[in-house]
Amino acid sequence: MREAYPQASVSQYLPPVDAGHSAQFVIADGGRTLNLFLDPYSGKVLGTQDAFWNLQAATRALHGELMIGTVGDRLIELAAGWGIVLVVSGLYLWWPRGRSGAGVLWPRLSARGRLFWRDLHGVTGFWGSLLLLFMLLTGMTWTGFWGASFADVWNRFPAAMWNEVPKSGELARSLNSASDQTVPWAAETTPLPESDAHAAHRAHAGHDRAPASEVPSIPLQQVVDTARERGVVPGYGITLPTTPTGVFSIAVFAADPRQDATLHLDRYSGKVLADVRWKDYGLVAKSVEMGVMLHEGRFFGLANQLLMFAVCLMILLSAVSGLVLWWKRRPSGRLGVPPLPHGLPLWRGAVVIMLVLGVAFPLVGLSLVLVWVLDRLVLSRFGGDRVMAG
Structure with a gap:
């Protein structure tokens, strides 16, 4: 690797998951970050890939923050929060009080015309909304504002785990x-240790300004051996230290979260400074980790992926059938909104639900306040002018 990229700095190493797979290094070279794939037996470079501009990394960044950083993350969180509001309030308004079975839990296949489309819309919307609500809630745990606050409250580990460990x-x-998830969600709030500062000072004796790459460290193979000895499942990555007091971090974000592992090693002695596993997670953290794996379609393989695909189909079918129903109920001879039903006693409850969820999800609540202010100060004036003009 050094022959092909002599000036590159290595940030991460991913050992081969089995005898038939390549080893992977993540390197920075000439202003680019590359995934470098090597034959683990000969050391031959098999190929390279841009670490950010590949399909998986770009899709992940688009899904998580629209590829525009913090602003994109907040927009995603706002959309997910409003999705939760619409699903919960919609279920409340739709709920068939005093009726169950056909037309509610399953469509009446003998129905025709608008009744058939109403059943199709209601049934697919009901089941799809429950699964969609699960998807939205599990996705919210990864958001940068609400998700980070949620993790800070619920991801608690015994302080004694880091009593005698220097923290960074x-x-x-x-x-x-x-673009890359290295550490499991449940371990994100754990302290990141640091290597023995005294050893770092001794290593720098006489050349305090030497770059981190020149500081003596344990061999990478020793880190791999430690992972194997500690029973870390294949598929883990090793993040290399970048500062004199940095640590080697071994982490696997497993499809089965019960195999999650996050370890930090002193870069000079190889001592394991922290070892966080499934048994250390709290009940909420375990539930979230399970939910995230289901959300990503990884927990039970193809069946999980087909279930998530079915959720997408039900949402699309509900949207299409809703469009058909609107078309059938549109004002005669023109496009517009169907007439509002008389007497809407349930709307008060829906408003309460919206306000409660606005408090639970602060970005939703903030957007509600902003829309209310906009309506009172700006939009109401235009409405008044239209009424007077009429």
Whole structure:
């Protein structure tokens, strides 16, 4: 690797998951970050890939933050929060009080015309909305504002785990990025240890300004051996230290979260400074990790992916059938909104639901306040002018 990229700096190493797979290094070279794939037996470079501009990384960044950083993350969180509001309030308004079975839990296949489309819309919307609500809630745990606050409250580990471990002042979530998930969600709030500062000082004796790459460290193979000895499942990555007091971090974000592992090793002695596993997670963290794996379609393989695909189909079918119903109920001879039903006693409850969820999800609540202010100060004036003109 050094022959092909002599000036590159290595940030991460991913050992081969089995005898038939390549090893992977993540390197920075000439202003680019590359995934470098090597034959683990000969060391031959098999190929390279841009670490950010590949399909998986770009899709992940688009899904998480629209590829525009913090602003995109907040927009995603706002959309997910409003999705939760619409699903919960919609279920409340739609709920068939005093009726169950056909037309509610399953469509009346003998129905024709608008009744058939109403059943199709209601049934697919009901089941699809429950699964969509699960998707939205599990997705919210990854957001940068609400999700980070949620993790800070619920992801608690015994302080004794780090009693005699020097801490860097950063959290393990600093190892993650929009395009790459290194540390499991449940371990993101754990302290990121640091290597023995005294050893670092001794290593720098006489050349205090030497770059981190020149500081003596344990061999990478020793880190791999430690992962194997500690029973870390294949598929893990090793993040290399970038500062004199940095650590080697071993992490696997497993499809089965019960196999999650996050370890930090002193870069000079190889001592394991922290080892966080499934048994250390709290009940909420375990539930979230399970939910995230289901959300990503990874927990039970193809069946999980087909279930998530079915959720997408039900949402699309509900949207299409809703469009058909609107077309059938549109004002005669023109496009417009169907007439509003008389007497809407349930709307008060829906408003209460909206306000409660606005408090639970602050970005939703903030957007509600902003829309209310906009309506009172701006839009109401235009409405008044139209009424007077009429």
